[in-house]
Amino acid sequence: xxxxxxxxxxxxxxxxxxxxxxxxxxxxxxxxxxxxxxxxxxxxxxxxxxxxxxxxxxxxxxxxxxxxxxxxxxxxxxxxxxxxxxxxxxxxxxxxxxxxxxxxxxxxxxxxxxxxxxxxxxxxxxxxxxxxxxxxxxxxxxxxxxxxxxxxxxxxxxxxxxxxxxxxxxxxxxxxxxxxxxxxxxxxxxxxxxxxxxxxxxxxxxxxxxxxxxxxxxxxxxxxxxxxxxxxxxxxxxxxxxxxxxxxxxxxxxxxxxxxxxxxxxxxxxxxxxxx
Amino acid sequence: xxxxxxxxxxxxxxxxxxxxxxxxxxxxxxxxxxxxxxxxxxxxxxxxxxxxxxxxxxxxxxxxxxxxxxxxxxxxxxxxxxxxxxxxxxxxxxxxxxxxxxxxxxxxxxxxxxxxxxxxxxxxxxxxxxxxxxxxxxxxxxxxxxxxxxxxxxxxxxxxxxxxxxxxxxxxxxxxxxxxxxxxxxxxxx
Numbered sequence: 001x002x003x004x005x006x007x008x009x010x011x012x013x014x015x016x017x018x019x020x021x022x023x024x025x026x027x028x029x030x031x032x033x034x035x036x037x038x039x040x041x042x043x044x045x046x047x048x049x050x051x052x053x054x055x056x057x058x059x060x061x062x063x064x065x066x067x068x069x070x071x072x073x074x075x076x077x078x079x080x081x082x083x084x085x086x087x088x089x090x091x092x093x094x095x096x097x098x099x100x101x102x103x104x105x106x107x108x109x110x111x112x113x114x115x116x117x118x119x120x121x122x123x124x125x126x127x128x129x130x131x132x133x134x135x136x137x138x139x140x141x142x143x144x145x146x147x148x149x150x151x152x153x154x155x156x157x158x159x160x161x162x163x164x165x166x167x168x169x170x171x172x173x174x175x176x177x178x179x180x181x182x183x184x185x186x187x188x189x190x191x192x193x194x195x196x197x198x199x200x201x202x203x204x205x206x207x208x209x210x211x212x213x214x215x216x217x218x219x220x221x222x223x224x225x226x227x228x229x230x231x232x233x234x235x236x237x238x239x240x241x242x243x244x245x246x247x248x249x250x251x252x253x254x255x256x257x258x259x260x261x262x263x264x265x266x267x268x269x270x271x272x273x274x275x276x
Numbered sequence: 277x278x279x280x281x282x283x284x285x286x287x288x289x290x291x292x293x294x295x296x297x298x299x300x301x302x303x304x305x306x307x308x309x310x311x312x313x314x315x316x317x318x319x320x321x322x323x324x325x326x327x328x329x330x331x332x333x334x335x336x337x338x339x340x341x342x343x344x345x346x347x348x349x350x351x352x353x354x355x356x357x358x359x360x361x362x363x364x365x366x367x368x369x370x371x372x373x374x375x376x377x378x379x380x381x382x383x384x385x386x387x388x389x390x391x392x393x394x395x396x397x398x399x400x401x402x403x404x405x406x407x408x409x410x411x412x413x414x415x416x417x418x419x420x421x422x423x424x425x426x427x428x429x430x431x432x433x434x435x436x437x438x439x440x441x442x443x444x445x446x447x448x449x450x451x452x453x454x455x456x457x458x459x460x461x462x463x464x465x466x
Contacts, residue, residue: 196357196400222410225398226359229408236404254412 025079026052035140039132040113045069045103046141048149049082051089051096056150061097061157061276063269064137064181066114066166068101072262077101081161084266088273097159100145102137104166114165116172116201117194127193130172137173138180154182156213159272161185163261164227168193171234175201175209183215183276185268188257191230199233206241214245215275219264221255246275307331308424310433312457322348322363324453326435328422330384336376340386342369342420344437344453356402365451367392369418384422392416392439417441424459433459 031048047068051060063085068078078101089096104110108126111119113136115127137160146153160181162170167189174184175198191198216238220231228251235249248271252260312326329341346365373386391413398408418439425432438452 192359192400196359196402199357199403223412225361225396225408225410229359229398229400229403229405232405232408233400233403 025083029054029082030078033144035136035144037132037136037140039135039140040109040129042105042109042113044105044136044141046144047078047099047101047103048145049078049085049099049101050149051098052086054098054150058095059150059152059157060095061159062145062149062151063097063099063159063161063272064141065099065101066160066162066169067104067110067164068099069103072265077265080262081265081269084269085273088270091270092273094273094276098145098149098151100141102141110165114162114169115190115193116168117197119193120195130169131176133169134173134177134180138177142180155179156182159183159185159215161187161265161268162189163187163265164257165190165193167191168198171198172201175205178205178209178212182213183272185217185265185272186219186231186234187217187264187268188220188224188227188260189218189231189234190227191234192226196230199230199237202234202237206237210241211244212242214242215272216245217248217250217268217271219250219252219260219268221252221257221260223255224257224260227257307462308459309462310422310435310457310459312433312435312455314435314453314455314457322346322451324455326437326453326455326457328433328435328459330422332375336374338373338375338384338386340371340373340384340388340420342371342386342388342390342437343367346451346453357400360399362397362399364395364397365392366395367416369416371420373420382424384420384424386420386422388416388418388420390416415441426459429461431459431461433457 029050029052031050032045033048034043034045036043065078065081070077072080078099082099085096085099111123111126112129113133114130116130118125118128145151151157158181160170160173160183167186168191170184170186171189171191173181218231218235220228222228235247238245238247250264250267252263308330310326310328314324314326323346325345327343330338332338344367346363348363367390369388369390371386371388373384375382375384393411393413395411396409400406416439418437421436423434434456436452436454439450
């Protein structure tokens with residue numbers, strides 16, 4: 001009888017774990033469109049993931065995800081982020097966001113759009129179209145979303161999330177177009193690009209931006225040395241010069257550039273929901 | 277310049293014989309030590325230093341202890357905010373392989389297993405913390421192709437080492453190395 005009680009207790013404890021609320025991604029929440037940009041000259045597929053029970057009577061924050069239809073661990077990034085957002089929304093009992101996932105097109109277009117200046121190392125000469133891409137986000141994507149969905153139209157209601165060169169683009173928006181977003185999820189940013197030109201942009205924009213209220217997350221892997229050293233400098237500057245910045249950082253131990261991405265995406269979204 | 281050196285090494289080879297006899301090289305008592313210098317693929321300026329200890333255990337089968345140190349050139353003349361990464365790797369493996377070939381050339385193909393320590397020093401002048409040091413250890417599996425050409429006690433040796441790990445996408449890029457050097461036979465029996 002004693003053994004039976006112990007067995008029952010063990011089974012009960014293990015099944016408690018499975019009582020945690022798990023979500024499956026609902027493809028019916030996805031709206032797909034494409035936008036032809038007159039600034040970059042390219043057409044971009046856009047995937048908009050609506051919250052469950054989306055209502056036009058509410059105003060939702062928007063999460064702009066760069067490289068949104070890339071694959072990570074065999075699943076589309078925007079679907080993984082959709083699930084993470086659902087989980088965080090449930091965890092913090094906060095309203096879910098609308099996800100705007102922007103495709104990155106081919107490798108050449110990605111370098112052109114997301115790199116701030118032409119590269120002086122491999123891939124030599126690529127890049128330099130960040131200003132056009134910033135205009136595409138601000139003057140073409142944002143108005144489309146605001147016209148077709150019920151969204152918060154203030155900068156406090158907009159988040160930008162990018163990894164690698166996408167992370168560099170979040171830095172570009174932060175320094176050159178600080179009125180568009182107030183929330184930045186910067187993951188393994190390639191701030192080494194152009195001999196650290198993003199650091200120069202930050203210095204130039206600091207006086208104007210330092211009093212802005214921000215929610216910022218910076219994450220990177222322990223073994224992506226070239227990215228880590230610049231990311232740590234970025235964090236130092238945010239802590240030193242931006243008193244109204246709510247900052248969270250994450251170093252993923254024993255991981256590199258790609259292998260650290262998933263953990264950092266998850267932690268960045270969790271942090272944003274905890275602060276919004 | 278590398279091409280000229282390579283051709284200069286090749287020319288004398290046509291008159292150099294392999295080990296004194298194939299049967300002697302395949303003898304169970306055969307042991308050799310080799311020291312070599314060469315280049316790795318990871319960066320143009322990555323220099324590799326090799327050390328081999330090889331011992332026959334059966335007629336066509338040898339065991340091999342293979343050590344390698346790779347270093348990159350030291351460059352402190354960096355512009356402000358520009359990235360410089362210096363590498364120092366140490367590889368230690370042991371393995372087993374087969375000796376093939378006859379007369380002039382003697383070739384060994386080995387499968388090796390062991391581990392590599394990766395030490396990097398990242399420098400960006402002008403930052404609040406301009407230096408970053410990281411060290412990591414990863415297990416390694418590799419293939420080694422070794423060619424011996426020479427007389428009796430001393431001989432020329434050239435070698436290609438190719439890491440098989442990491443498999444797939446990884447934080448580490450594979451770094452095959454090609455090295456040239458000399459070998460010394462510890463034992464020789466007619």
